[in-house]
Amino acid sequence: MIRDAFAKATGVQLLDDPTLTHLYGLPILLSHGDMLCTDDVQYMAFREKVRQPVWQDAFLSQTLAQRQAFIHQARAQSETEKSTKIASIMDVNTQALAKLMQAFQYPSVLIHGHTHRPNHHVHSVDGYAFDRYVLGDWYEQGSYLRLQADGTIMAETIVV
Template sequence: MDTPTSDRFAELRAPAHWQAVDFISDLHLQASEPATFECWLHYLQRPPAERADALFILGDLFEVWVGDDLLQAALPPTGTQHSADHGFWRRCAEALHAHGQHTPVYFIHGNRDFLLGPAGLSACGMHGLSDPTVLAFLGQRWLLSHGDALCLDDTDYMRFRAMVRQPDWQQAFLAQPLAEREAIARGLRTQSELRKRGLANDPTLWADVDATAAKDWLRRGAASTLVHGHTHRPAQHELGDDLRRVVLSDWDALAHPPRAEVLRLDARGFHRLPQPLSGHERQTLGC
């Protein structure tokens, strides 16, 4: 979705019985990183007493999504990388759908999974939201976004984003065979990883959310707090004029130290909840 031009943002009013909601983003789930998947699965399968009343996924749940048909495609020969990937996407969809049976799951597209369409959302049991969306909850208005549309200094990405969010581009891309789309996605991921490595030694070069644009969104949404992901820089930033933005963590169970954090919002405010690693993950890390 392009940067909003309307003065009215989409709005979701929380049911009166909601007492707590959870936010996650930037898990970048992929078959080649099972530890992060298992940590996320453990979060989804918590006992009822530990659950929030709703889960909001603010983009980049998946490392890549090349079309909803990957969930229905016949599995390639067992033992191939494509077989592992396709089976993995189905496991993710099944886990989300099971969670959605007792806890509503809302989803905002990220820069890696913006092609997740109606069929994919339905298979995952998720409700799609516009970017941004205002959440009316606990007597306040909270502005939710993936965050990439506000990284205005990343001009190369903003040009790319404007292109791939066009309906004509998406229609042409999705018309290609699934194998070709997967090959294109692998090439783009390689380019992205090379770029990140080039910037790794100087975090000041990473584009961040533009504060002026964030404040403009908050005023247009009549909200005081923006909750977003994308930048992988978990923090709270005071923007002045009683406005702020709260940034979600990315997830990487094999990082040192591991990163796997849920942001919970209830009547007491925000709480960052690190997710415990499973026994298998601890063994992998040598804990």
């Protein structure tokens, strides 16, 4: 829920989700990744709600303590719900993945988080091969990717 005022104050550039970029000539699609978890109907309903400007305005009008309490409760509820859902529901839907890659004309690389199961996957959609990198969460350790000029992508870990 970062907004323009924060971006301006900190000098960061907000990106659309998804965003196509090119590094060393390599087309790379960046995404939060949650749009790909279409089998998790409960999460998709939550996602739709919290992306509404009215909901965000109401949330951001609360005190910091109230927002932190909501986030703590939401994470606890999410963890409880995860324990009752089958793992495949909480991962990317292959049809949603294919649609995304088609919409962006088959970039070579997709980088996302959300599922926070750090991994490198190799996929093919309509005969186009691509690499999908999943970044981890930042609760105990962080992860990032290092792209070298020759196109090599290295997964790195940061202990927090």
